[in-house]
Amino acid sequence: MNKQKDNIDLRAVEAFLYDEADYLDSGNLDAWINLYSEDATYWMPVSEDQQDPLGEISILYENRTLMQIRCLNFNHRLAPSFETPVRTSHIIGNVRLLEVESMADFTVRSNFHLVMYFQGEQELFAGTATHHLRFIKHGRRTGFRIYHKRVDLIDCAAPHKSIPIYF
Amino acid sequence: MRLIDADIRALVEADRVHRKVYVDEEIFQLEMQRVWKRAWVFVGHESQVKEAGSFISTTIGTEPVVMVRDKSNEIHVIYNRCGHKGAKVTNKPCGKTPMFRCPYHGWSYNLDGTLNVTPHKVGYEDTGFDKSDTRFHMGKVARVENYRGFVFASQIKEGVNLEEFLGDAKATIDNVLDRAPTGQIEIVGQALLYMHDCNWKMFIENLNDGVHPMVTHASVGDACRKLLGQLPEGASPPPEAEIVFPFGSSYEFFDDMGVSVMPYGHSYMGGQSSIHQDYSDVEGYRDKMVARHGEEKTQQVLAQNRHNTTIYPSFTIKDAIQAIRVARPIAVNKTLVETWHFRLIGAPDALLHRTITYSRLINSPASMVGPDDWNCYARMQEALKSSSNDWVDLHRYLGREEIREGDVTRARGTSDLSMRNQYQAWLTYMASGNCDE
Numbered sequence: 318m319n320k321q322k323d324n325i326d327l328r329a330v331e332a333f334l335y336d337e338a339d340y341l342d343s344g345n346l347d348a349w350i351n352l353y354s355e356d357a358t359y360w361m362p363v364s365e366d367q368q369d370p371l372g373e374i375s376i377l378y379e380n381r382t383l384m385q386i387r388c389l390n391f392n393h394r395l396a397p398s399f400e401t402p403v404r405t406s407h408i409i410g411n412v413r414l415l416e417v418e419s420m421a422d423f424t425v426r427s428n429f430h431l432v433m434y435f436q437g438e439q440e441l442f443a444g445t446a447t448h449h450l451r452f453i454k455h456g457r458r459t460g461f462r463i464y465h466k467r468v469d470l471i472d473c474a475a476p477h478k479s480i481p482i483y484f
Numbered sequence: 485m486r487l488i489d490a491d492i493r494a495l496v497e498a499d500r501v502h503r504k505v506y507v508d509e510e511i512f513q514l515e516m517q518r519v520w521k522r523a524w525v526f527v528g529h530e531s532q533v534k535e536a537g538s539f540i541s542t543t544i545g546t547e548p549v550v551m552v553r554d555k556s557n558e559i560h561v562i563y564n565r566c567g568h569k570g571a572k573v574t575n576k577p578c579g580k581t582p583m584f585r586c587p588y589h590g591w592s593y594n595l596d597g598t599l600n601v602t603p604h605k606v607g608y609e610d611t612g613f614d615k616s617d618t619r620f621h622m623g624k625v626a627r628v629e630n631y632r633g634f635v636f637a638s639q640i641k642e643g644v645n646l647e648e649f650l651g652d653a654k655a656t657i658d659n660v661l662d663r664a665p666t667g668q669i670e671i672v673g674q675a676l677l678y679m680h681d682c683n684w685k686m687f688i689e690n691l692n693d694g695v696h697p698m699v700t701h702a703s704v705g706d707a708c709r710k711l712l713g714q715l716p717e718g719a720s721p722p723p724e725a726e727i728v729f730p731f732g733s734s735y736e737f738f739d740d741m742g743v744s745v746m747p748y749g750h751s752y753m754g755g756q757s758s759i760h761q762d763y764s765d766v767e768g769y770r771d772k773m774v775a776r777h778g779e780e781k782t783q784q785v786l787a788q789n790r791h792n793t794t795i796y797p798s799f800t801i802k803d804a805i806q807a808i809r810v811a812r813p814i815a816v817n818k819t820l821v822e823t824w825h826f827r828l829i830g831a832p833d834a835l836l837h838r839t840i841t842y843s844r845l846i847n848s849p850a851s852m853v854g855p856d857d858w859n860c861y862a863r864m865q866e867a868l869k870s871s872s873n874d875w876v877d878l879h880r881y882l883g884r885e886e887i888r889e890g891d892v893t894r895a896r897g898t899s900d901l902s903m904r905n906q907y908q909a910w911l912t913y914m915a916s917g918n919c920d921e
C-alpha cells in the first residue's frame with residue numbers, strides 16, 4: 318500500500334482540491350458539481366464520531382439530486398437570506414493520502430480554514446475534509462471524480478448560525 | 485425604570501403588540517423571572533437519561549440545569565450551580581456519573597442534588613454550617629413532571645399541574661406514542677443546535693405562522709421545480725420532493741389547514757390536513773400498527789396531522805415527523821433552537837430516515853428553509869429598534885371565523901390567532917408581579 322501511495326501524484330491531487338475550492342469561492346457551482354460522480358454523497362456530521370448519516374441527524378448529508386436543488390437555491394433572488402450574496406474564501410493544506418485501493422481509487426484528507434462573509438458578518442470555519450476520489454478516463458472528462466466527501470468541522474456539535482455554503 | 489403591571493398590560497392590545505416585547509432588555513429579564521419560571525418548560529425526554537447516573541445539561545430560561553436519573557430510577561432536575569461559590573458544576577452536554585463534583589473546591593453532590601462531601605471538613609466545624617441545608621445543595625427545581633416520557637419543569641411551587649397545563653396538546657404527544665408499534669419512543673443521536681439572532685418569541689410565533697411559507701420559502705419550491713424540469717422525460721421525482729414542495733403551498737392550502745389555540749398559549753396548525761399529509765407509505769409499517777391497534781384505530785392515529793403543536797413558551801412537536809424543537813432563550817436578541825429526533829420503537833427504520841431527511845432539509849442551519857426564517861427574524865430584531873412605529877400587527881382574521889369548541893378555538897390557518905393567544909398567556913404570566921414577591 319505504501320508503494321501505491323508513492324505512485325500517486327500528490328501535486329495533481331492537491332491541484333484538484335484547489336480547483337474544487339476555487340469553484341466554490343468563485344460561485345461556479347456548475348463546474349463544482351461536475352467534480353462529483355452521479356452517485357456521490359456529501360456529508361457534514363454533527364458529531365465527530367458519527368457513523369450513521371441516515372438514522373441520525375447531520376448538518377448536511379446530500380446525494381447528487383439534493384446538491385443540485387441546493388445549487389439552484391444558492392443566491393436565489395427569492396431567498397431573503399441571499400438578498401446580499403454570500404462570499405467565501407478557502408485555504409486548504411496538510412493534504413495527505415489515507416487509504417489507497419489503487420492509483421485510481423483512494424482517500425485523501427486535508428485541513429481547511431474557510432472564511433465566510435454572509436448577512437453582513439464574517440465567520441471562520443475550520444476542520445478536515447475527507448475525499449474519496451476515483452480517476453475516470455472518459456474523453457474530455459478524464460480526471461478525478463469525488464465519490465464521497467465528509468467534512469468534519471472542529472465545532473460540529475456546537476451551536477451554529479446559518480451555513481448556506483459547501484466546504 | 486421599574487415596570488409595574490399596568491405598564492406591561494399596555495404593551496399588548498387585541499390586535500397588536502408593542503415592539504418592546506421583542507427588543508427591550510428589561511422585558512427580557514422580566515420574562516425570565518415570570519414566564520420562564522412560572523410556565524412548564526420542556527427539559528428533556530426520559531430516554532436521554534436511560535441509566536442511573538445518566539444526565540443531560542440544559543437550561544430553563546437562562547438558568548443552567550441538569551436532568552439526571554438517580555439509582556432508584558427517579559428523574560431529577562437540579563440547578564447546575566454549586567452550592568458553595570456558585571460555579572457551574574458540569575460543562576458536559578451529557579454523560580454518566582455516580583455523583584457530581586464541582587471542579588473548583590471539590591464539593592460533591594448526590595444525584596438528587598443533595599450535598600455529599602465537602603473536603604477538609606475541619607474548617608466548617610462550629611461555624612453553623614449545615615450540610616443538610618438546601619442552600620448548600622445543587623438546588624432542586626420546584627416542580628418536575630413527566631407526561632408520557634416528556635419531562636417538564638416549573639420553577640414555582642404552586643400552580644396548575646402539567647396535564648392541566650398541556651390540555652389538548654396532550655393529544656399530540658398521545659398521537660406520537662400511538663404511532664410507535666410498541667407505544668414507545670426514544671431520542672436518537674445528537675441535537676442540531678441552531679443559534680438565532682432574534683428574540684425567542686419570534687421563533688415561537690413563526691411555528692404557527694401560515695402566511696409566511698409561500699413568501700419566505702418561495703425560492704426552495706422554485707429550485708425544486710427547476711430540477712424537476714431538468715429530469716429526463718418519464719423520470720420519477722426524487723423522494724425528497726414530497727418534503728420540500730408543501731412549503732410552497734398556497735394561501736388557500738394553509739387557510740384550510742386551520743389553526744387551533746388553547747389555554748396557556750398553546751396552539752397547532754392542521755389536524756386533518758397538513759404539509760405532512762401526502763407522505764408516501766413506508767412498507768411494513770401499517771401492518772405493525774394494525775397488529776397493535778386494529779384497523780379502525782390505526783386509521784384514526786395516522787389520520788391525525790397536526791403541524792407544529794406549540795407548547796408555550798418552549799417547545800414544539802409534530803406528529804407525522806419524529807422531531808421536537810426547543811427554544812432556549814439566551815439574551816433579548818439571541819435564542820438557541822435545538823432540534824431533537826426520536827425513533828418510534830418497533831417501526832421500520834425508513835420512517836426515522838424520512839424524519840432525518842426532513843430535518844436536514846428544513847431545520848438544519850445548513851438547510852434551505854431554516855436560514856430564510858432566520859434571516860426574517862434577524863430583520864425584525866434589527867428594525868424593531870426603530871421608534872418610527874411602536875406597534876407590531878396581529879390583525880389577520882381578528883374576530884372572524886373563530887369557532888370555539890370547549891377550551892379550543894379554531895380559525896383559518898393564516899389567522900394571527902395563535903399569536904394573539906400567546907400574548908394573552910404572556911400577559912397572565914407577566915402582569916402578575918414577580919414570583920418571589
Ligand SMILES: [Fe+2]
Nearest residue numbers: 696697700857
Ligand atoms: Fe418558515
